[in-house]
Amino acid sequence: MQSAGFGVADAQRRDAADPLAGWRERFVIEPDGPIYLDGNSLGRLPVAAVDELAAAVRGEWGGELIRGWSHWIELGREVGDLLAGPVLDAEPGELVLSDSTSVNLYKLAAAALSARPDRHVVVVDRDNFPTDQYLLQSLAAERGLTLRPVTADIDDGLDTEQVVAALGDDVALVLLSHVAYRSGAIADLPAITAAAHEAGALVLWDLCHSVGSVPVPLRAAAVDLAVGCTYKYLNGGPGSPAFLYVRRELQSRLRQPITGWFGQADQFGMDSRYDPADGIDRFLVGTPPVLSAYGARAGARIAAEVGIEPVRAKGMALTSYAVELHDAWLAEHGCRLASPRDPQRRGAHVTLYHPNAWQLCQAWQDAGVLPDFRTPDRLRIGLAPLYTRFVDVYEAFHRLREILASGSYRSYPVARSRVT
Amino acid sequence: MQSAGFGVADAQRRDAADPLAGWRERFVIEPDGPIYLDGNSLGRLPVAAVDELAAAVRGEWGGELIRGWSHWIELGREVGDLLAGPVLDAEPGELVLSDSTSVNLYKLAAAALSARPDRHVVVVDRDNFPTDQYLLQSLAAERGLTLRPVTADIDDGLDTEQVVAALGDDVALVLLSHVAYRSGAIADLPAITAAAHEAGALVLWDLCHSVGSVPVPLRAAAVDLAVGCTYKYLNGGPGSPAFLYVRRELQSRLRQPITGWFGQADQFGMDSRYDPADGIDRFLVGTPPVLSAYGARAGARIAAEVGIEPVRAKGMALTSYAVELHDAWLAEHGCRLASPRDPQRRGAHVTLYHPNAWQLCQAWQDAGVLPDFRTPDRLRIGLAPLYTRFVDVYEAFHRLREILASGSYRSYPVARSRVT
Numbered sequence: 001m002q003s004a005g006f007g008v009a010d011a012q013r014r015d016a017a018d019p020l021a022g023w024r025e026r027f028v029i030e031p032d033g034p035i036y037l038d039g040n041s042l043g044r045l046p047v048a049a050v051d052e053l054a055a056a057v058r059g060e061w062g063g064e065l066i067r068g069w070s071h072w073i074e075l076g077r078e079v080g081d082l083l084a085g086p087v088l089d090a091e092p093g094e095l096v097l098s099d100s101t102s103v104n105l106y107k108l109a110a111a112a113l114s115a116r117p118d119r120h121v122v123v124v125d126r127d128n129f130p131t132d133q134y135l136l137q138s139l140a141a142e143r144g145l146t147l148r149p150v151t152a153d154i155d156d157g158l159d160t161e162q163v164v165a166a167l168g169d170d171v172a173l174v175l176l177s178h179v180a181y182r183s184g185a186i187a188d189l190p191a192i193t194a195a196a197h198e199a200g201a202l203v204l205w206d207l208c209h210s211v212g213s214v215p216v217p218l219r220a221a222a223v224d225l226a227v228g229c230t231y232k233y234l235n236g237g238p239g240s241p242a243f244l245y246v247r248r249e250l251q252s253r254l255r256q257p258i259t260g261w262f263g264q265a266d267q268f269g270m271d272s273r274y275d276p277a278d279g280i281d282r283f284l285v286g287t288p289p290v291l292s293a294y295g296a297r298a299g300a301r302i303a304a305e306v307g308i309e310p311v312r313a314k315g316m317a318l319t320s321y322a323v324e325l326h327d328a329w330l331a332e333h334g335c336r337l338a339s340p341r342d343p344q345r346r347g348a349h350v351t352l353y354h355p356n357a358w359q360l361c362q363a364w365q366d367a368g369v370l371p372d373f374r375t376p377d378r379l380r381i382g383l384a385p386l387y388t389r390f391v392d393v394y395e396a397f398h399r400l401r402e403i404l405a406s407g408s409y410r411s412y413p414v415a416r417s418r419v420t
Numbered sequence: 421m422q423s424a425g426f427g428v429a430d431a432q433r434r435d436a437a438d439p440l441a442g443w444r445e446r447f448v449i450e451p452d453g454p455i456y457l458d459g460n461s462l463g464r465l466p467v468a469a470v471d472e473l474a475a476a477v478r479g480e481w482g483g484e485l486i487r488g489w490s491h492w493i494e495l496g497r498e499v500g501d502l503l504a505g506p507v508l509d510a511e512p513g514e515l516v517l518s519d520s521t522s523v524n525l526y527k528l529a530a531a532a533l534s535a536r537p538d539r540h541v542v543v544v545d546r547d548n549f550p551t552d553q554y555l556l557q558s559l560a561a562e563r564g565l566t567l568r569p570v571t572a573d574i575d576d577g578l579d580t581e582q583v584v585a586a587l588g589d590d591v592a593l594v595l596l597s598h599v600a601y602r603s604g605a606i607a608d609l610p611a612i613t614a615a616a617h618e619a620g621a622l623v624l625w626d627l628c629h630s631v632g633s634v635p636v637p638l639r640a641a642a643v644d645l646a647v648g649c650t651y652k653y654l655n656g657g658p659g660s661p662a663f664l665y666v667r668r669e670l671q672s673r674l675r676q677p678i679t680g681w682f683g684q685a686d687q688f689g690m691d692s693r694y695d696p697a698d699g700i701d702r703f704l705v706g707t708p709p710v711l712s713a714y715g716a717r718a719g720a721r722i723a724a725e726v727g728i729e730p731v732r733a734k735g736m737a738l739t740s741y742a743v744e745l746h747d748a749w750l751a752e753h754g755c756r757l758a759s760p761r762d763p764q765r766r767g768a769h770v771t772l773y774h775p776n777a778w779q780l781c782q783a784w785q786d787a788g789v790l791p792d793f794r795t796p797d798r799l800r801i802g803l804a805p806l807y808t809r810f811v812d813v814y815e816a817f818h819r820l821r822e823i824l825a826s827g828s829y830r831s832y833p834v835a836r837s838r839v840t
Contacts, residue, residue: 028482038486045482053477053711054470061657061715062448062465066458066790072658100706102680103523126692131681131706134694138679142562229707237481238492238710259558260522261551270795272546274554286520286551287649289712290658291473295481370486375690 006328011394014321020314024387026302027235034370035396039384040209040349041372043235049298056294068290075293076284079230080243082297082304087234088211088226090218094248096280097230097293101208101242102131104227107256107283108244109139109175112202112225115254116172119201120145123166123174127152129181132206136175145172155338155353157185157345163192167199174201178216179209179347182374184319184339186214186347190221197222202250208232211243213315213348213385215308224250230296233311233348233384234303237295244283251279260285302386314385315348321390322350322381325397333404338378349382356409360400363409367399426748431814434741440734444807446722447655454790455816459804460629460769461792463655469718476714488710495713496704499650500663502717502724507654508631508646510638514668516700517650517713521628521662522551524647527676527703528664529559529595532622532645535674536592539621540565543586543594547572549601552626556595565592575758575773577605577765583612587619594621598636599629599767602794604739604759606634606767610641617642622670628652631663633735633768633805635728644670650716653731653768653804654723657715664703671699680705722806734805735768741810742770742801745817753824758798769802776829780820783829787819 015021027044036044060068080095088095098104113122124136126149140147150166152158157180167174174196179186189205196203204225210216212233218226226245230236246254255276261267262284265275276282303311320343326335330352338353340346354360354377361373372380383393403409435441447464456464480488500515508515518524533542544556546569560567570586572578577600587594594616599606609625616623624645630636632653638646646665650656666674675696681687682704685695696702723731740763746755750772758773760766774780774797781793792800803813823829 028478030483033483034485036485042481042486042489044485045477050474050478050482054474057465057473057657057715058448058470061462062470063450063453065454065456065464066462066792068658069462099519099523100680100708102682102706103519103678106678106680106705129681130684130690130692130694133692134679134681134684137694138677142677231707237477238488239707239713240711241709242706257558257562258523258526259554260520260526261549261554262522264550264554268795270550272550272553274550274557285526286522286662287651287659288520289661289709291660291711291715292709293659295477295711372486375688 006325008391008394011390014317014390018314018390020306020310020385023306024389027387029387034368035392037369037371037381037383037396039388040232040380040382042231042238043233043299043384044387045237046235046298046302048301049237049295052298053291053294056291072290075290075297076241076288079293079297079300080280082300083243086304086307088216088218088245089220090245091248093280095243095245096284097241097243097288097296098284099242101227101229102135104242104244105132105135105206106139107258108204108225108227108246109136109173111254111256112173112204113139113143113145116202119170119172121148121170121172123148123150123163123171125150125152125158125176127154127180127182128177129206129208132175132177152180152185155183156340157183158187160188160191164195167195167201169200171199171201173204175204175206177206177209179214181209182378182380183351184209184346184349186345189223190217193221193223209347212303212311214312218245223247230299234296235299237292237299240292240296241288246280246283251282256283258285262286306386311385315383316343318383318385318388318390318393319343319346319348319350322383322393322397325393326352329397329401330404335404348385349380352379352381353377354379358414359409359412360403362412363403364400367403369396369399426745428811428814431810434810438734438810440726440730440805443722443726444809447807449807454788455812457789457791457801457803457816459808460652460800460802462651462658463653463719463804464807465657466655466718466722468721469657469715472718473711473714476711492710495710495717496661496708499713499717499720500700502720503663506724506727508636508638508665509640510665511668513700515663515665516704517661517663517708517716518704519662521647521649522555524662524664525552525555525626526559527678528624528645528647528666529556529593531674531676532593532624533559533563533565536622539590539592541568541590541592543568543570543583543591545570545572545578545596547574547600547602548597549626549628552595552597572600572605575603576760577603578607580608580611584615587615587621589620591619591621593624595624595626597626597629599634601629602798602800603771604629604766604769606765609643610637613641613643629767629769632723632731634732638665643667650719654716655719657712657719660712660716661708666700666703671702676703678705682706726806731805735803736763738803738805738808738810738813739763739766739768739770742803742813742817745813746772749817749821750824768805769800772799772801773797774799778834779829779832780823782832783823784820787823789816789819
């Protein structure tokens, strides 16, 4: 049943030829820990973050005390600028850490809607990550707007023509995910952005699953607005601050509603009237969580150092290998690929459909593999390129094949998970 | 010039009689560090936080990986419940960590305004902390509301009668600070809350400068809504997450606009329609910054263990001592007390007016004292009760007297500070 091409020696050969193999050493990896296939939910801990966070706690909070703000206040811009060129095709001053992805979505969507006051439609994807939809439901209700849904294929992603057909001179904003959270399908960001601009709309891209895994042509495609998190492929730590992007030409023309003192022109002038700062700072709100921002910086430094192109190449190689193993070993046991088959059209995770996915997930965990689960019937398999080896994929899929072949998963509960 | 009563021996006697003296050991204090009089901007590092944060980084992020969310997701509620009884007179489930103070102000103010749709006035304090005013300006503009300002005395705080006179059946919301950020004056929270309720308005209190320094009778006064930060007297670390409070009876009746997935009833059900969670969770938004939340927990644990009454007693003793030293040593050099003279009416900081306050601030720093500065002419002196000794106050004021008497401060620049 096992093809000669899929032995462990083959996986080892792929690792030996991997130009990114050495980057694994930049992360803390416990020798007896699980095979980790969930770096698309929470990235691993960079080795450098351990000492940097200890120094931030003991030396800065403990020793510098309030004086630390003389440099902490630059941290969000510093991380934004780290990501700008090598990871996100933006310019310095177009990206900044701020709040959570959800809060940033609210701020930027609200700012965009205020900039198109005569238009009353927002184009959204009914299969987008729930928080994106929730926030637009709230904004639409507040402002009397209409949501015009498009429906991405659950396995294959957005149909560009369907999105284009939803555009018109009544559309204020298009909000979509670049890489679909469930299938990993990549949207045609340049084509959709251009079509939206043609229609006079603004575009807000959710980059949570693309930042640090695939190139994002923010400048090249003249993207207006974007948000994303730093705790997935950027390895910033649990709940590390999100980022937001506003194209430079738009910054002075947009105003967001959560007008806190970090967005004020002269923050410490203590004026009682809000006067938004120039540039990206006007999209900030309150005091940022410094320790968590240091985690984000440690991860972003690695991403900036390695650059996105080799990461993308390895991401495609890893997901292609996973698809090959799926086809050879798992398909016959009721699994089905729930991601695009063309590696160019998917990010760095692949998703498998199986009617007993949650049972498989639990059995796989007990076999020493940590995957992700998406309700009700999908295993989401994150193959973070900086630290995932081909032998990890080999070994994990080998174990899943055993679980499927033996039927051992059937003894696990069918109830739902709370894995994020 | 020096009265016999104000020698160092007197300060030492006060420390020897201080029932809270031992708590200083719970904080990291460098022997050659400055005398720290800015714990009302950023509290000191709890000793326990050093190891707890190291374990959260190495053991949890690095070792548990995504599995850490099984307990991280409880952290905000855990810290809220720690504060509920002993610090903030609330019940478990009425407080939770979330976002920044500014974002929380926006959420709760918006929720309150939506609950009073037929009223169009918000009562605000023109001398309140700027971010509070900025957020209400934004909400008022969005919703076509009118701000009705009252004007607190810059040194003496809010006049309750003036606030009461501003109330009426057109008032939807009253937003005020419990302890004034500049003068430290305590507002009459029970009387104002009762009067607002009498008028049918909701009340939102900003507790940034009162939480962990003075008792806050949230339940006793039937306060509707409150927000505050954890990085001042709660010693949670730079930018540690803020908290929000919603009285239990109101929780199910209020809806806030930033409808992220952490506020969804079944967060991992991935439904595409927002359905707010029961209870305080509906006021959450996105993924919280876990490392910074651990800092908040370390600080909150100390606050909960010691309780608020002894902290309040020492806060009054420290500020009273500072006022005595001011009167004896500094008043003759052009300083003036810019806080209420009655210790019952001020929090744990005192503010001094001097026309050359920023120069004094710089000279004081060079003399080994870290105070706070509030533009344009005020020294804000935070006397955090858990770790500030009477000898610290003695020594700091002694040095300031030297600086004033010698005129050495005149050689410093007059320019403005960026100290938060």
